[in-house]
Amino acid sequence: MTTNQGRADWRESGACAQADPDLFFPISSAGRSLGQIAKAKAICAGCPVRRRCLDFALEHDLMYGIWGGSTPLDRQAWQRERRRERLQSRVPPGREPQAYPQPPGDRNSRTAC
Ligand code: SF4
Secondary structure, rough: OOOOHHHHHHHHOOOOHOOOHHHHHHOOOOOHHHHHHHHHHHHHOOOOOHHHHHEEEEEOOOOOOOOEEHHHHHHHHHHHHHHHHHHHHHHHOOOOOOOOOHHHHHHHHHOOO
């Protein structure tokens, strides 16, 4: 079995295999697409490969479509939260996280005001 065959296997087990594919690729995240998104998420809720599908979308930074019951905006929010947690875990207790660490070469390059 090749990797591609393995990947195809879990997709074929998805609850969306028999659903309208358009449901999973709404054209926007507002208006009439909200009903489409809700229907897709309801199908995902009962899917036996939901976790694997979500992991696949997160690992591959998929920017379009409903995967594992998540929209692209859901996944972006999770990724932001994950990055923030990683950043905070590197900072010693009692210190605020630095959003933009100072590059090593710039430490002594400041001029007096
Ligand atoms: S989680 Fe949703 S998109 Fe993923 S395979 Fe299942 S039904 Fe399809």
